[in-house]
Amino acid sequence: MSEPIDVLAPWGDAGPAPVNQWRHDILGAAFESRTIELLPDAEGDNVATLVRYLPHRDPASTPRARSFPRFAALYIHGRNDYFFQTELARSMADSGAAFYALDLRKYGRSLRPWQTIGYTDDLNTYDEEIGESLDIIRSEQGDLPLVIVAHSTGGLIATLWAHRHPGALGGLILNSAWLEMQTLANLRSTIQPVLGQIAYYSPMWPVPMGSGPDFYARSLVDGWSGSGLTTPPSFSGNEDDPAFTGWDYAHEWKRPGSYPAQVSWLDAVLRGHEVVNEGVDISCPVLSMTSSGSYFGEQWDEQVFTCDVVLDVEVIAKRAATLGPLVTVAHFPGKHDLFLSDPWVRADVYSLMRRWCGAFVAAE
Template identity: 30%
Template sequence: MTLSWQHLHSKTDLLGEPFMAHTFRHAGAANDVDTTLIEYAKQSAGKRAILYLHGYTDYFFQKPLALHFDQLGLRFFAIDMQGYGRSIRPNSLPNWCETLDHYFDDIDIALAELYRRGVEEVVILAHSTGGLIASSFLAARQQPDQVSDALPRIKGLILNSPFLALPFPPKVLKRLSWPIRIVVSLLPFHSLHAKKISLYAKTLHTVFGGEWDYRLDWKPAHGFPLSFHWLKQIILKQRALQHTRIDLPTLMCHSAITTKEALGIEDIRKGDGVLNVDSMKLAAQRTFSDLTCASIEGGYHDLFLSPQPVRANYLAAIDQWLLDQSFSADH
């Protein structure tokens, strides 16, 4: 591994003890960038861990998720990737990247640090855009010259509503994919700015009557401006994955239905209000050769942010899959 980084500091995380935030600095495309590794430090001796990757306009705040895996006896870590959440810095645009490959550095740093802390085996759990990034990372690391002995063995991948396809039904997507690619290529410096708060955001945050209290400067209800350059990078990675086969055992969890076109809060709460479930499933079936799918009735786009008992059903699907993979606490 040629990537080098500097450990800046470790301190109690904003989620409170026993969460720790470890900050690392490394060379970015234009200047130095930071990566933050969040550790649930209660479990310290185990050799197996879950590594969580967030989605777009997102960061790690789901404290109960870490508690769940701790109760299974698994260590838990999460990454706030460069330009996201705890890793946002004033010298760069939030959520900006030249290419999604840059986030491979965040994952490499996290894996190396997990190995240094005694983790020998890891399952990656990734949401939405994090799912696309994790899948692309794993596709690249299937090449022998991209594998290092000083990293934990990646034993599996869990996808939470991954952004494997643009948010259109399959037939529409087939017609629109090339026109969209042409437009975003011709206008690389253009960005879309949301004029109002998304209905999906209104289902989540306590300020709008939701269940979750997260930082709206790091996960704004309007979203960050949607860069056409960023969208082009998404399309390129989605297209590349359609010509790749990943053999790693993979669980994809998704909502039972798409509610992206819903006009009201109650309707959007019945399913995935961000991506198209059918296109997601088709894309996953083309890429993953050892794929298990779990349909979560009533699940939100981020399935863990769904209300109980939907959230419990999502976790139960993960627990069963981990059991099937013999990925349990090591004693």
């Protein structure tokens, strides 16, 4: 039997961030976090955690990043995830953003020992912490245009939120948003009622998700240097990049091998997919970014580093094109999380985001 995971360990001796007060974050002096108290549920008390980036405390930030912001950005992570992408914060600030990130309830900084990691039975539940976070951001940034940047399951959550809150956003940026159930899309109408019945009677029943190798986690933890594969020549001079050495993050919060999915959680996701399939209407500009291709092979291969091994990018692109009247779809030869891809891919992703925000959200 495996040892229990201490979900508070990444905080160190200081413990979780205080309620309604900013304090230094685990990411260093340029980041602060604060705890947001939420309504309790059947498991007990809930919290969310808001993080903000302070470029004037960051020696690596640019003068442009330290100037007056032209818009505000809120990042929302995916499943088995939390915010640790400091390069994203720096890039967004250099694009003119006051940057914030939200660790949703039962994830990352917001996970508590009595909770089931990542669990919810209704994606609309996250409206509470998104709303509380936006109130804080508006209190600090006034009426600046707001952009939500969201990854994977967070992209589905943000898409549904934007649909229900027309006019609230100046832009929506999706990084491999989970907008549909891969190859099961054609079977959803059959599967969903069955899952719904199981969820009604046994909401915490673990859904069999297979036991194959987790190539995605391995690519993140080991990087190219530990992959045993032929390293691209482009890494010459980039041997200190985390895509080469392996990304540094808290395994208590972003777990190699992930964790079981409860049937009621999956039912909530499928209901979200159905809303997207039936048609959402997002009034603000949308930038939907995915990998150039998907790889679901059973062999450890270089494609693990250049493809999405989690989602079917063709299905995602098809759904993304229907989200609203102004949607930009872009593909890059990167991983499921494009922000954790090879350095030249990340540079292209951030360049597009910078130009897109300048064109559609906050012109120079």
